Structures are given as C-alpha cells and as structure tokens.
Amino acid sequence: MSIARFWRATPQRYNLGASKCAVCRQVYFPPRAVCPNCTHHRESIGKMQPIQLTGDGEVISYTVVHDAAEGFEMQVPYVLALVRTPEGPVLTGQIVDVTPSEVSIGLAVRATFRKLREEGKAGVIHYGYKFTPREPGAPGRTSPPG
Amino acid sequence: MEETHRMDAGIVSYGAYVPKYRIAPAEIGSVWGADGAAMGQGLYIVQKSVPSPDEDTITISTEALRQALQRGRIDPQSIGALYVGSESHPYAVKPTATVVAQAVGAAPHLTAADFEFACKAGTAAIQTCLGLVGARMIDLGVAIGTDTSQGAPGDALEYSASAGGAAFAIGRQRVIARIHHTVSYTTDTPDFWRREGQRYPSHSGRFTGEPAYFKHVTECAHHLMEVAGTTPASYQHVVFHQPNGKFPQRVGKQLGFTDDQMRYGLVTPFIGNTYSGAALIGLANVLDHADPGERILMVGYGSGAGSDAFDIETTPELKSFARALGPSVESYLHGGTFLNYAVYAKFRGKIHMGGS
Amino acid sequence: MREVAVLGIGMTRFGELWDRSFREIGIEAGLEALVDAKLSSKDLSALYLGSMASGPLLDQEHIAPLILDYAGLAGRHLPAIRIEGGGASGSLALHQGYLAVASGQYDYVVVGGAEKLTDVPDTTGNQIASASADQEWEVVFGATLPALWALIARRHMHQYGTTPEQLARVAVHAHAMGAKNPLAHYRNPLTVAQVLAASRVAEPLGMFDCAPLSDGAAAVVLGPLSEAKRHTEIPIRIAASSVATDTMAVQHRQDPTVLESTRVAAETAFRTAHLSPSDVQVAEIHDGYTISALLALEDLGFVEKGRAGPAVERGEFTGQGRLMMNPSGGLKAQGRPFGAVGVAQVVEIVRQLRGQAGERQVPGARIGLTHDVGGTGATSVVHLLERREP
Numbered sequence: 023m024s025i026a027r028f029w030r031a032t033p034q035r036y037n038l039g040a041s042k043c044a045v046c047r048q049v050y051f052p053p054r055a056v057c058p059n060c061t062h063h064r065e066s067i068g069k070m071q072p073i074q075l076t077g078d079g080e081v082i083s084y085t086v087v088h089d090a091a092e093g094f095e096m097q098v099p100y101v102l103a104l105v106r107t108p109e110g111p112v113l114t115g116q117i118v119d120v121t122p123s124e125v126s127i128g129l130a131v132r133a134t135f136r137k138l139r140e141e142g143k144a145g146v147i148h149y150g151y152k153f154t155p156r157e158p159g160a161p162g163r164t165s166p167p168g
Numbered sequence: 169m170e171e172t173h174r175m176d177a178g179i180v181s182y183g184a185y186v187p188k189y190r191i192a193p194a195e196i197g198s199v200w201g202a203d204g205a206a207m208g209q210g211l212y213i214v215q216k217s218v219p220s221p222d223e224d225t226i227t228i229s230t231e232a233l234r235q236a237l238q239r240g241r242i243d244p245q246s247i248g249a250l251y252v253g254s255e256s257h258p259y260a261v262k263p264t265a266t267v268v269a270q271a272v273g274a275a276p277h278l279t280a281a282d283f284e285f286a287c288k289a290g291t292a293a294i295q296t297c298l299g300l301v302g303a304r305m306i307d308l309g310v311a312i313g314t315d316t317s318q319g320a321p322g323d324a325l326e327y328s329a330s331a332g333g334a335a336f337a338i339g340r341q342r343v344i345a346r347i348h349h350t351v352s353y354t355t356d357t358p359d360f361w362r363r364e365g366q367r368y369p370s371h372s373g374r375f376t377g378e379p380a381y382f383k384h385v386t387e388c389a390h391h392l393m394e395v396a397g398t399t400p401a402s403y404q405h406v407v408f409h410q411p412n413g414k415f416p417q418r419v420g421k422q423l424g425f426t427d428d429q430m431r432y433g434l435v436t437p438f439i440g441n442t443y444s445g446a447a448l449i450g451l452a453n454v455l456d457h458a459d460p461g462e463r464i465l466m467v468g469y470g471s472g473a474g475s476d477a478f479d480i481e482t483t484p485e486l487k488s489f490a491r492a493l494g495p496s497v498e499s500y501l502h503g504g505t506f507l508n509y510a511v512y513a514k515f516r517g518k519i520h521m522g523g524s
Numbered sequence: 525m526r527e528v529a530v531l532g533i534g535m536t537r538f539g540e541l542w543d544r545s546f547r548e549i550g551i552e553a554g555l556e557a558l559v560d561a562k563l564s565s566k567d568l569s570a571l572y573l574g575s576m577a578s579g580p581l582l583d584q585e586h587i588a589p590l591i592l593d594y595a596g597l598a599g600r601h602l603p604a605i606r607i608e609g610g611g612a613s614g615s616l617a618l619h620q621g622y623l624a625v626a627s628g629q630y631d632y633v634v635v636g637g638a639e640k641l642t643d644v645p646d647t648t649g650n651q652i653a654s655a656s657a658d659q660e661w662e663v664v665f666g667a668t669l670p671a672l673w674a675l676i677a678r679r680h681m682h683q684y685g686t687t688p689e690q691l692a693r694v695a696v697h698a699h700a701m702g703a704k705n706p707l708a709h710y711r712n713p714l715t716v717a718q719v720l721a722a723s724r725v726a727e728p729l730g731m732f733d734c735a736p737l738s739d740g741a742a743a744v745v746l747g748p749l750s751e752a753k754r755h756t757e758i759p760i761r762i763a764a765s766s767v768a769t770d771t772m773a774v775q776h777r778q779d780p781t782v783l784e785s786t787r788v789a790a791e792t793a794f795r796t797a798h799l800s801p802s803d804v805q806v807a808e809i810h811d812g813y814t815i816s817a818l819l820a821l822e823d824l825g826f827v828e829k830g831r832a833g834p835a836v837e838r839g840e841f842t843g844q845g846r847l848m849m850n851p852s853g854g855l856k857a858q859g860r861p862f863g864a865v866g867v868a869q870v871v872e873i874v875r876q877l878r879g880q881a882g883e884r885q886v887p888g889a890r891i892g893l894t895h896d897v898g899g900t901g902a903t904s905v906v907h908l909l910e911r912r913e914p
Contacts (some may be wrong), residue, residue, distance in 0.1 A: 113775060
C-alpha cells in the first residue's frame with residue numbers, strides 16, 4: 023500500500039476516528055460521508071460529525087490465521103477478530119498478546135497501538151490499531167485513546 | 169546547570185509499558201553453551217522482556233503515554249513538547265516523536281524530537297521538559313524513555329537487553345511529584361557504543377563498570393545531594409539506572425542507601441535492561457507505591473557517558489491521582505509468556521530469512 | 525425485452541495449466557462455444573469477458589480485444605468489453621451479455637471468463653484474491669479471504685451450532701463430484717476425516733475447506749430464444765439474471781452469517797422467473813469455502829437460515845434430496861479460476877439441462893440455478909436457467 027494511501031487514513035488507524043450521523047445518531051467506522059441509515063432523502067449529507075471511538079470492544083467472531091496475510095508471516099498463528107465497540111461499529115483487527123486458546127466470542131478487548139506492516143526493510147513502517155484482552159475488572163476507557 | 173534553584177515544576181502523570189513476552193537467562197545460555205543460570209545470578213537478571221514482532225519504540229512509547237494521559241486525565245492537545253529518548257528508534261532518520269504525537273492526539277501544535285544518549289535519553293528528555301515548563305514556554309511537556317535494544321547473539325548483553333518504556337508528563341499544574349533539583353555529570357567515556365549502520369552495540373567489557381557507570385552515577389548523586397542539601401537518609405526511595413540487577417545494588421551501597429530505599433526502584437531483575445526506559449520504569453514503580461510527601465532520588469546513566477540526577481518529592485495531589493486507570497508496574501514484573509530461544513530469535517529478527 | 529437463450533458452451537480443463545497461456549485458454553473456450561452454437565463468427569455481435577485480476581496476475585489489462593484478436597476476429601472490429609466484480613466477474617459478464625441480447629442491441633454475444641493464476645507464486649495469488657475484500661479496513665489489519673470467511677464460519681457455528689464435520693461434508697461432496705468431471709482440477713475423493721485433519725488455513729477452515737487457485741476459461745454463446753432452434757437441439761432459456769450487492773467488508777454487516785446480496789439476488793431472480801427454490805433440481809453455488817456453500821444454501825432459500833449444516837449432513841443437497849448441489853465439483857473440486865467460475869457454472873448447468881453431463885447427470889433436471897459471489901459477498905449473481913423442450 024502506497025505511503026500516501028496509508029498516511030491519509032492516519033486519524034482512523036491511529037486514533038479510531040469515526041463519524042456520527044447528526045440525524046439518526048448512528049456511529050460509523052471508518053467515517054462515512056453519508057449515513058446508510060438516512061439515505062432516502064439524503065438527510066445526512068453535511069451532517070456527519072467526527073467522533074472518536076474509545077477503543078473498548080467485545081469479540082463477536084474470531085479466527086486463528088495460519089496462512090498469513092502479506093507482512094504478517096512472523097506472527098502466525100495470529101488471531102483476527104470482529105470486535106464490536108460500545109459505540110456501535112464493528113472493527114476487524116488482530117487480538118495480540120494472547121494464545122489462541124484464550125480467545126472466545128464475548129472476550130472483552132481494548133485497542134492498542136502496534137506495527138501493522140513494513141514496506142520492506144528499507145521502507146516506511148505502518149502503524150495502527152490492534153486489540154489486547156482487557157483484564158477482568160479493568161476500568162473502561164473514560165476518554166478516547168488519543 | 170552548576171547552580172540550580174528550586175523548581176516549581178514536576179511530574180503531572182506517568183505511564184509505563186513492558187511487552188508481554190519473557191525469556192530466562194538459562195534458556196539463552198543453553199544456546200551458547202554457557203551457564204545462563206549462573207550468568208543470570210551474577211547479573212541478578214531473573215528474566216527479561218521481549219517485544220513481539222509488531223512492537224517497537226514507537227508502539228511502546230505510545231502505549232506508555234496513553235496510560236499517562238488516561239491516568240492524569242490530560243487533554244493531549246495541551247501537550248506543548250514531546251521528546252522520546254531511545255537508542256533503538258525504528259528509523260535512523262524520521263522521528264519516533266511525530267508518530268507518538270499523532271497517535272496520542274497531541275499533533276499538530278507542539279514541538280517534538282527524538283533524543284539519543286545511550287540509556288539516559290529519557291532523563292535528558294525530562295530535563296528538557298523541565299526547562300521549557302520552567303521558562304513558561306510550554307504548560308506541559310512529555311518525556312519518554314523507551315528501548316527495544318539488542319545485545320549481539322551470545323554476548324553478555326544478550327542476557328539483559330530487553331524492551332519497555334515509561335512516559336512522564338511534566339508541568340506546573342496538578343503536580344503529583346515535584347522535581348526540586350536536577351544536575352548532570354557528563355564526560356567523554358567510551359564504554360558502550362553502536363556505530364552508524366551497525367546492528368548490535370559494542371562495549372568495552374569491564375571498563376563499563378568503575379570508570380563509567382559507577383563513577384558517573386556516584387559523582388552525579390553526590391553533586392545533587394550537595395545542591396539539594398540532602399543526604400541518603402533524606403530519601404524514602406532511590407532509583408538508579410539499572411543495566412542489570414547488580415550494578416544499582418552495588419552503587420546504592422557505595423552511596424549509603426539501604427535495600428529498603430531501593431525496594432521499588434529496582435525492576436530490571438524481572439524485566440531486563442530497558443535502557444532508556446530502565447530508570448524511568450523504576451521511578452514509575454516507586455510512584456505506584458509512594459505516599460504524598462515522600463522524597464525520591466533518581467540517577468540515570470547513559471554510556472558515552474553521563475548521568476542525570478533528580479531530587480523529587482511527592483505532593484498531596486498524589487492522593488487524588490487516578491493511578492488505577494493504568495496497569496501498575498508491578499503487573500509487568502510477574503507473569504508474562506516465556507519464549508524459547510528459537511522463537512525469541514525469530515521475534516528479534518535474528519534469523520536470516522531467505523528471499524528478499 | 526427479448527427472451528435470451530444459451531446456444532453454445534465451451535470450457536477448458538481447470539487446474540494447473542503450466543503449458544497454456546491466458547490467451548490460449550481464452551480462445552479455446554470461446555471457439556468451442558461458437559462451434560457448439562453452430563454460429564459463424566460473422567454473426568457474432570460482441571464479446572463480454574469476465575476477469576478479476578489480469579493486471580496483477582499478468583501485467584495485462586485491456587484483455588477483451590486481446591482475446592478477440594487472437595481468436596482471429598480483430599478484422600471484425602467488434603465491441604469487446606471486460607467486466608470485473610471480484611470472483612463474480614464471470615457471472616457479471618454474463619449478466620451484461622444477457623442484457624445486451626435481451627435489449628435487442630446485439631443478437632449474438634460470446635460471454636467468456638478466464639483467469640491464469642499459476643503464472644504467479646501461490647502467495648501472490650492469495651494476495652491478489654484478497655483484493656476482492658476491503659484492502660483498507662480488512663486486509664491491512666491481517667485479513668485474508670479465507671480468514672474473513674472463517675470469521676463468518678465461527679459466527680455461524682456460534683449462532684446455529686454448525687460443526688466442522690458439517691462443513692467438511694461440503695468438500696467431501698465436491699470431490700466426489702469432481703472425480704466424475706474430466707475437466708475438474710481435483711478428481712480425487714476426500715473423506716471427512718481427511719478434511720478435518722488437513723492443515724489449518726484460518727480456523728475453523730483448513731486447507732480442504734478452501735477452493736484452490738486454478739487456471740481455466742469458460743465461454744457461452746447467447747442469442748435470442750426465438751432463433752435458438754437454428755443453433756441447438758435443446759435451447760436453454762435464461763429465466764432470470766440477477767445481481768445484488770452488499771457492504772464491502774464483513775464488519776459492516778448487521779449479521780455476518782447472512783449474505784444479503786445473495787438473498788436479494790435470489791429473491792429477485794425467483795420473482796422474475798415466477799419460480800421458487802423448490803422448482804430447482806440442480807444448482808451450481810459458490811463453495812469457495814465450505815462455509816460459503818452453507819450460507820448460499822440458506823440465503824438462496826433452499827433451506828431455513830442456520831439449518832444448512834444438518835441438511836448437508838443428511839445428504840439433502842448431495843444426492844438424497846430434490847436438489848443436487850454442485851455436480852461439477854464446484855469451486856472446491858472443479859476449480860477456482862476467478863473470472864471463469866461464474867461462466868463455468870452456467871456451462872455445467874447447461875450440460876445438466878441438456879442431459880449431457882455423463883456420469884454426474886442429475887436425472888430429469890429442468891430448472892437450474894447458478895450462484896456466484898465476489899469477495900465475501902459484496903457482489904452476488906444469481907441466474908436461473910430452464911430447459912426448453914425441442
């Protein structure tokens with residue numbers, strides 16, 4: 023992925039920048055220009071407001087990947103999950119710092135900041151969100167991670 | 169900084185992060201035909217942390233700083249300066265600090281830079297923040313010390329070089345630990361270095377001891393206590409740079425500190441030498457345990473060589489400080505997931521991979 | 525709108541075609557279809573070519589005129605249009621060809637699908653396959669196409685109690701049918717135990733839960749049904765051609781276990797054709813992953829949501845029920861040359877409806893369905909085909 027293409031999405035990949043429809047209050051990640059809920063009369067156009075997800079979430083499905091995506095070869099087997107945030111959006115991301123057997127549907131997780139991939143040894147390093155299990159009893163995020 | 173007056177700035181918040189993986193000296197020794205367990209005992213290294221393949225100085229700094237912001241309920245936009253001290257910045261050219269600033273939401277109205285001074289780049293960053301805050305150039309500065317350092321395979325350093333870091337927010341408002349004084353001691357002493365383009369550092373063996381670590385730490389500590397008008401007995405806690413467990417214990421005794429004063433400040437035996445993070449994680453552990461009104465002496469050391477010493481006192485603000493909003497340093501000292509050397513070598517990029 | 529019929533079919537062997545080039549296989553399938561339709565190339569109006577990734581695979585775009593050129597038809601200066609919709613590219617090309625003939629714009633069109641996957645290393649092929657998922661919000665974070673289907677599978681298991689054994693039966697059936705198909709990539713039978721013991725790709729999916737990367741091409745000739753008798757003894761009428769879409773990423777679906785695009789495309793197709801799922805005797809459905817076949821059976825309306833696992837276990841779609849699924853061996857055994865898949869599905873259904881499917885013939889098949897999926901279901905294409913008695 024080109025540098026500009028990755029860099030452009032920094033607010034989302036670093037800081038979980040999302041958008042909220044001022045009409046129906048639905049939250050979207052990544053941010054959307056129009057609300058899929060309010061498209062009939064295009065009520066949402068110009069009314070999508072930026073907000074930030076807290077980074078908390080719950081695993082709604084997961085897989086243990088053995089045949090890695092490009093750039094993830096050093097991490098196999100790694101856990102990839104669908105994570106539902108309390109704000110509503112579901113995110114696709116790795117669960118790290120776990121052994122696969124520790125992951126199950128319903129696991130409480132929290133966003134963390136990790137390397138996603140490197141453009142070769144001499145190239146740019148891309149960073150973004152992944153998730154780690156949230157310790158039982160750990161406080162929820164009172165504010166966004168950024 | 170020959171004559172320092174009492175400063176009104178100090179630590180507003182802090183956070184520490186240590187990767188989850190661990191390796192034991194015996195496991196490392198078994199690969200090189202060495203008695204790793206004895207080596208570990210000699211150095212007082214029980215285990216060391218290992219970063220996962222997706223962690224580096226940037227991610228560790230970000231994690232530590234996010235915790236500090238969360239605990240201190242700090243608006244990231246209020247950060248006026250952000251400095252990351254490390255000798256393992258992921259890029260030779262391109263700042264760690266800009267990524268961290270962006271990732272915590274502090275960009276764009278701040279100054280940011282990377283520091284390098286072997287293991288004391290983090291304490292140097294604290295001094296810089298103190299200067300900026302003291303001069304009223306900024307309200308809040310962030311100093312981070314982090315490393316994911318490597319010892320050459322089979323080298324004595326391999327038993328201790330680990331990964332971790334801590335972030336300190338320095339300001340004048342809501343100070344939980346006031347920094348009364350800081351002094352430094354700097355000479356040209358080639359005890360440890362890494363030339364441009366070299367993968368692993370080199371060191372001068374036993375020369376790293378007396379003329380380097382011990383001389384700088386003791387001189388600097390003496391000077392600070394002279395300036396502050398204190399003695400070892402004035403302090404409840406002392407934190408030294410800790411390349412292993414043994415050096416800080418020995419230097420503490422030389423200076424007249426007791427084991428009890430070093431109790432919380434010594435973390436390297438359980439996480440390894442986090443280089444620029446070492447003294448700072450020790451300080452974070454002290455702050456995790458301290459009550460208001462306690463006095464802390466911290467002396468960092470960086471090869472090449474220099475020491476920065478700090479005279480710190482916790483304030484009543486510590487009572488209302490939300491320590492529990494971040495993991496304690498203690499939680500990093502125990503547990504973790506142990507790796508064998510093969511996986512450790514893979515994680516640390518020590519295996520020569522085929523292809524491009 | 526005119527009624528449209530499939531007048532001719534052609535298809536190469538699917539598999540690792542090391543000694544054949546993209547243009548060679550494209551031409552072979554196309555010419556075979558023209559011959560089968562007894563169509564002189566001077567009557568041909570246009571070519572629609574489905575290909576997902578000729579650029580990344582071959583550094584070759586602009587492939588529709590290329591194929592016409594090497595078929596010897598450059599001098600005719602015909603319209604030639606390449607269509608892309610991930611793994612559903614072939615079916616989308618068919619949809620466009622259908623519309624062109626139905627509208628009266630063109631009389632006779634060739635619809636082709638072709639892909640050459642073995643000209644790149646396996647890992648590159650897998651990366652290219654993942655380009656039909658969302659690169660920016662799925663793949664960047666470590667997702668692969670099988671990993672995304674595995675997320676769907678795990679959720680399906682969680683919600684409905686679907687088991688790995690039930691998934692495995694999809695692959696076992698595919699290989700049993702592939703063994704009877706001389707053009708199939710895989711002709712070896714598989715057991716449930718073998719599927720379950722295979723190395724894991726993305727849990728709960730193992731290597732034998734995933735269709736292979738294959739080379740191959742397929743083509744059909746479409747024309748007005750009114751003219752069909754001049755070209756074929758048994759015209760096969762396209763009773764419906766329906767395309768529907770959904771969110772690009774799995775994460776944005778209300779319920780990841782539902783392929784809404786498939787549900788809507790099927791509903792539309794059955795409504796258009798005045799048919800219902802119970803009218804269908806033979807179906808070529810998307811089994812790129814064993815889980816995708818279960819979702820397809822449910823969302824096409826052949827079985828209630830969540831009940832496909834037990835139904836497959838009972839053999840309902842594998843010989844014991846009214847409907848036969850994937851007699852060709854499906855993507856799993858016949859093979860998966862992305863752009864060729866949807867066209868090959870139609871080739872198989874035409875063979876079945878003509879009664880020319882040999883060993884794997886479904887007796888008395890009159891109505892057939894094809895179901896093609898791009899990526900993880902952002903595109904679904906459903907065709908209903910009907911045998912017209914001579």
